[in-house]
Amino acid sequence: MTDRIFNFNPGPAVLPLPVLQEIQAELLNYKGSGMSIMEVSHRSKWFDDVLNDAVARTRRLLNLSDRFRVLFLQGGASMQFPMVAMNLALPGKPLDYVDTGTWSTKAIKEAQILGKDVRVVAGSKDREYTYIPETVPVNPDASYLHITSNNTIRGTQWKRFPETGGVPLVSDMSSDILSRVFDPEPFGLIYAGAQKNAGPAGVTLVILREDMLERVPADLPTMFRYTTYAEKNSLFNTPPCFAIYVVGLVLKWLEETVGGVAAMEDINRRKADLLYACIDETDFYRGTASPESRSAMNVTFRLPTPELEQKFIEEATRAGLGGLKGHRSVGGCRASIYNAMPLEGVEALVHFMKDFEKKNG
Known part of the structure; x- marks a missing residue:
């Protein structure tokens, strides 16, 4: 298609051309339903198949064990900043963060707004966030250690993740999810706004280890509890159906075309x-x-x-x-x-x- 440019936007970002062409081809009549995927019920078999396929492909591509749940939420990665602190904080145990730039700074701020005991254990503010700290103190009393795996604004990225000795890692992987191989087992939770590497804006991928669900307080509002979505396979309320559909096609492209x-x-x-x-x-x-x-x-x-x-x-x-x-x-x-x-x-x-x-x- 000669009228398309090379799109270097940081997000919403470029999507694979074969994915866009597949969306175009079936936009008016999805799988013989007589409806667009944007029109089918989220309770229908058509969308059920879309959702479950996206979950299965995420599992295979990231080599996730049965310990992990794959969820599709709304509100972007920014909504995850408070949700992580609300759901995963343990009584009397501080929340540890590494500050490597704008998005980790925002995550820290949201946890502080909630009144949590937040410790910034490492960071790179001293050199205007132009590097990733070589060493990160790991405190065994921490509820979790939060990092931002890739920093879109400053152009830095973790090459090796901290070894936490059992303290759950939590990571905002919005801008490098699915871009490289890593071991998911040390992570208690991974979240990623889709609009950079996984799909369009409007859906957030959340990968949650089962044991983290045991931490979720019962007194949180329903829509702010991870258990709400885990118990209903992301279908507690109407999810962002079209965005999940596109994510599924991107995962299919990554798995079947790229390899x-x-x-x-x-x-x-x-x-x-x-x-x-x-x-x-x-x-x-x-x-x-x-x-x-x-x-x-x-x-x-x-x-x-x-x-x-x-x-x-x-x-x-x-x-x-x-x-x-x-x-x-x-x-x-x-x-x-x-x-x-x-x-x-x-x-x-x-x-x-x-x-x-x-x-x-």
């Missing part, structure tokens, strides 16, 4: 290496994240002046390379190269960057 998470990780590594090599081979571009902490999902960089950055973004947009403006809080440029961004898109960006430097360097 799984390990294959996707290899592709992602090649994309990131290509782009960082372009940045590092010149003084014209400067990466903002410490090299040992660089994200494979969000590549952040600066040019010599803000004026050149604005020109770069405008000319890139005209060249069919969209979404390269950095977050408003930090400026600069950012290329989000999530799973659905093809290698060809990164190659086109690198070609443009080299040509732009020749003309403006």
Whole structure:
């Protein structure tokens, strides 16, 4: 499709073209139902099959044991900030957080608003969140240890997760879920807004270990309890049906076309290496994240002046390379190269960057 651009937006972000084409093909009449998937009842067999297939594919792709529940919730990852603290805090046990940037800072703030005993045990604020701490103190008295696995705004990513010695890990994986292989067993809870790597905005993937359900207080409002959704297979009330349907198609693409998470990780590594090599081979571009902490999902960089950055973004947009403006809080440029961004898109960006430097360097 010649009228589509290479979409480097940070979220809502690029979706696989085959997924969009499949949505288009069956949008008016889903599986012979005579209705769009947006019209079928969430209590119907059609949607039941969609939901259960998405759950099963998530399990296979992430190698989840029977200890885990896969839930689809609303409210985005931001809703999970208070929900995690409300549901998983143990009486008399502090909540430990690592502060590596905007989204972890917001998660900390929400837990504090609830009046919880919050400890920030490590962080990278001292260097403007440009790195991931090498060591994280693990306190055996903690209810959990919360991290943000990938930081979209600052372009940093955990390469190895902390070893917690049994303290449950909780992670916001909104921007790198399904992008690399990891061991889920140390995690008590994983949550991810879908709009970066898993699907469209409107649904949040929550992966919850069974033993965490035992912590949920009975006096929480019904819609804020994880048990509410676990007991009803995410169908306590009307879920975001269309968004879950699209997530299911993205999971199908990842599993059947790409070949799984390990294959996707290899592709992602090649994309990131290509782009960082372009940045590092010149003084014209400067990466903002410490090299040992660089994200494979969000590549952040600066040019010599803000004026050149604005020109770069405008000319890139005209060249069919969209979404390269950095977050408003930090400026600069950012290329989000999530799973659905093809290698060809990164190659086109690198070609443009080299040509732009020749003309403006």
